[in-house]
Amino acid sequence: MKQQFLRAVLPSMLAFLFSGIYAIVDGFFVGQNVGDNGLAAINIAYPLVALLQAAGTGIGMGGAIRISMAIGRGEEQEQQDYFRTTLFLLGGASVLLTVLLLTCSSWLLKLFGAEGVILDYARDYLFVIGIGSVFQIFGTGMVPLIRNYDGAFYAMIAMVAGFCTNVVLDWLFVSVLPWGIGGAALATVLGQIVTLSCCVFFLLRMDLWRHIKGGKASSRRMGVILTVGISPFGLTLSPNFILLIVNRAAASFGGARAVACFAVVSYAVCVVQLLLQGIGDGCQPLLSRYYGMGERKTVLSMRKLAYFFSFFTGILCTFLLFWFRRGIPILFGASSQAILDVAEALPIFLPGLLFVSFLRITISYFYAVGYNRLAYLLIYGEPASLLLLTLILPRFLGVTGIWICVPLAQCLIAVLGGILLRETKHHFIQQEA
Numbered sequence: 001m002k003q004q005f006l007r008a009v010l011p012s013m014l015a016f017l018f019s020g021i022y023a024i025v026d027g028f029f030v031g032q033n034v035g036d037n038g039l040a041a042i043n044i045a046y047p048l049v050a051l052l053q054a055a056g057t058g059i060g061m062g063g064a065i066r067i068s069m070a071i072g073r074g075e076e077q078e079q080q081d082y083f084r085t086t087l088f089l090l091g092g093a094s095v096l097l098t099v100l101l102l103t104c105s106s107w108l109l110k111l112f113g114a115e116g117v118i119l120d121y122a123r124d125y126l127f128v129i130g131i132g133s134v135f136q137i138f139g140t141g142m143v144p145l146i147r148n149y150d151g152a153f154y155a156m157i158a159m160v161a162g163f164c165t166n167v168v169l170d171w172l173f174v175s176v177l178p179w180g181i182g183g184a185a186l187a188t189v190l191g192q193i194v195t196l197s198c199c200v201f202f203l204l205r206m207d208l209w210r211h212i213k214g215g216k217a218s219s220r221r222m223g224v225i226l227t228v229g230i231s232p233f234g235l236t237l238s239p240n241f242i243l244l245i246v247n248r249a250a251a252s253f254g255g256a257r258a259v260a261c262f263a264v265v266s267y268a269v270c271v272v273q274l275l276l277q278g279i280g281d282g283c284q285p286l287l288s289r290y291y292g293m294g295e296r297k298t299v300l301s302m303r304k305l306a307y308f309f310s311f312f313t314g315i316l317c318t319f320l321l322f323w324f325r326r327g328i329p330i331l332f333g334a335s336s337q338a339i340l341d342v343a344e345a346l347p348i349f350l351p352g353l354l355f356v357s358f359l360r361i362t363i364s365y366f367y368a369v370g371y372n373r374l375a376y377l378l379i380y381g382e383p384a385s386l387l388l389l390t391l392i393l394p395r396f397l398g399v400t401g402i403w404i405c406v407p408l409a410q411c412l413i414a415v416l417g418g419i420l421l422r423e424t425k426h427h428f429i430q431q432e433a
Contacts (some may be wrong), residue, residue: 002305003306003422004286005219005283005286005302005306005354006307007152007153007281008147008283008285008286009279009282009283009306009309010282011152011153011155011156011277011282012147012152012155012156012278012281012282013026013127013275013278013279013313014156014159014278015143015155015156015158015159015160015278016159016274016275016281017271017274017275017278018156018159018160018162018163020212020308021333022176023254025166025167025170025187026162026166026169026170026184026185026187026188027039027042027043027263028183028331029170029174029175029184030042030174030180030181032175033175033180033392034121034140034173034174034181035340036256036260036335037117037118037121037256037355038121038168038180038181039260039263039264039373040118040196040256040259040260040263041114041117041120041121041122041125041181041267041295042122042181042184043243043247043259043263043267044109044112044113044114044118044122044247044259045109045114045122045125046238046240046243047112047150047240047241047244047389048101048105048108048126048129049126049129049136049245050236050239050240051187051237051240052101052129052133052135052136052137052140053098053140053236054088054233054234054236054237054240055093055137055141055146055233056093056136056137056138056139056142056346057140057141057143057159057230057232057233057236058142058229058230058233058234058236059086059089059090059093059141059225059226060090060140060141060142060143060144060229060232060233061144061228061229061231061232061281061367062143062224062225062226062228062229062230062232063082063083063085063089063144063145063225063229063297064086064145064146064148064284064285065222065226065284065367065368066078066079066082066148067079067082067083067086067145067149068148068185068284068288068289068292068412069150069288069289069291069292070082070287070292071148071289071292072288072290072291072292073293075291075404081218082223082407083219083220083226084223084271085150085218085221085359086145086225086395087139088136088222089222089225089226090137090141091135092137094133094134094344095202097135097137098130098131098133098286099246099280100125101129101130101133102127102130102131104207105123105127105130106119107127107250108176108313109122109279109330110199111124111152112244112247112248112253113247113251113259113276115294117178118256118329121181122181123136123181124180124185125181125184125185126185127182127185128182128185128186128189129185129188129189131189131218131418132186132188132189132190132192132193135189135192135193135196136188136189136192137223138199139162139193139195139196139199140156140160140192140195141395142157142199142200142361143155143159143199144196144198144232144281145199146158146199146202147281147282147285148284148285148288149206150285151202152282152285153199153204154202155199157198157226157430158195158198158199158202159195161194161195161198162191162192162194162195162198165187165194165327166187166188166190166191166294169186169190169191170183170187171188172187173186173187174187182237184225189230189395194428200280203249205255207380211420216244216359219420227354227372228370228372229364230368230372230376231366231367231372231375231376231379232281232367233379234376234379235243235277235360235363235364235375235379236277236381237269238379238380238382239266239269239273240384241383242382242383242386242406243266243384245251245386245387245390246262246266246385246390246402246406247259247262248403249390249394249402250262250399250402252394253394253398253399253402254398254399254402256343256361257337257341258339258399258402259328260335260338260339260341261341261342262345264329264338264342265345265346265349266330266363266403267320267340268346269321269349269353270326272317272321272353272356273317273353273356273360274336274356275313275317276310276313276314276353276356276360276361277360279306279310279313279360279361280306280310280360280363280364280365281363281364282304282305283303283305283361284302284364284367284368286341287302287365287368287369288369289363291341291368291369291370292300292334303361303365306361306364306365307361310357310358310360310361311354311357311358313355313357314353314354314356314357315357318350318351318353318354319372321350322347322350322355325342325346325347326342326343329342329343330348346359348400348403348404348406348407349406349407350407351404351411352406352407352411353408353412355407355410355411356410358417358418359378359382359410359417360411360412362378362417362420362421363375363379363417366378366420368406371424374420374424376416377416378413378416378418378420381413381416382409382410382413383409385409385412385413386405386406389405389408389409390405393405
């Protein structure tokens with residue numbers, strides 16, 4: 001079991017690690033060449049970029065979970081139907097979100113707190129991202145499909161290839177050519193095209209495109225995929241809900257200085273959160289498949305192994321971030337004042353990573369075995385509780401109160417997750433296969 005777990009989880013962790021670094025590459029090159037305003041602009045715009053990735057991940061994961069369950073039950077036609085319907089939904093999401101970004105980005109950025117030169121930078125960035133949104137959505141949506149067809153290693157290769165492309169082109173477009181914010185966005189889009197191309201090659205190699213033929217996308221299956229996909233969608237977008245809430249509060253209580261500080265902190269923490277999500281999503285195909293086979297005790301043993309691995313990773317990353325808290329902002333070309341601010345703020349966020357290491361596995365387990373409502377509660381409960389806390393604590397503690405709100409909200413939701421696990425354990429064991 002351990003070997004099977006590691007074969008599934010390690011490539012997924014590496015893929016999500018590169019995904020996390022992927023998210024900060026634009027910030028790195030823009031911070032070095034444009035400055036704090038450019039870094040703040042990308043930080044404010046990123047929740048809308050993440051919306052594209054979350055839509056692809058949510059739909060792709062929703063279809064992948066049902067495909068994995070069908071494989072466990074030996075239902076060939078069912079997995080083909082879900083594959084076809086998933087691709088149809090990815091296409092529909094691409095059209096809707098492209099229109100949203102190209103028509104509403106200015107209004108949304110102002111709502112997020114952008115103004116002046118930061119608004120101009122963020123608008124330029126999102127225009128290019130919007131043009132290439134179809135590649136982002138299909139690129140992120142194909143990865144969970146591949147992972148659930150025993151392609152965890154190839155999914156990692158696709159992510160790494162896109163990451164390397166993005167790094168090289170960011171250097172070329174931003175550091176060498178004076179393309180600034182728009183160049184960073186173009187590098188991101190081209191990197192996603194490479195990821196998508198690798199995914200398409202895998203599907204062709206495995207002859208999975210045959211599933212598209214001979215049927216239509218089922219409206220019933222669309223509903224099932226979307227019902228399941230709301231969980232991974234929210235899980236992918238949750239750090240960006242937090243980003244949005246904290247950015248807004250930071251702008252109100254600390255101005256551009258606080259926003260620039262949180263930009264660096266959020267990049268560092270985001271990498272660790274995605275690494276932990278890689279553990280949860282990496283074991284999801286195994287959890288769903290064994291659940292489909294009716295092997296409940298194996299599911300619980302696999303979940304226990306995932307918790308151990310996640311806690312170990314969370315503790316290690318917490319130590320590393322604390323140790324390098326003064327060096328991290330230097331990577332982004334932060335000002336001397338921003339370096340001091342980050343060194344003071346980052347340790348406040350670190351305890352939350354231990355709660356996240358528990359939550360990412362718990363949430364992945366819930367949606368992998370069909371406890372969708374419980375997954376919704378944990379995923380959307382975190383930003384909701386954070387929003388309430390940011391309405392209270394900053395009034396008494398200022399900017400420091402904003403930083404405290406994040407780990408405190410994560411702690412509250414982790415306690416709720418523990419209660420839900422205990423309440424559902426007996427029911428899960430007694431379920432009929």
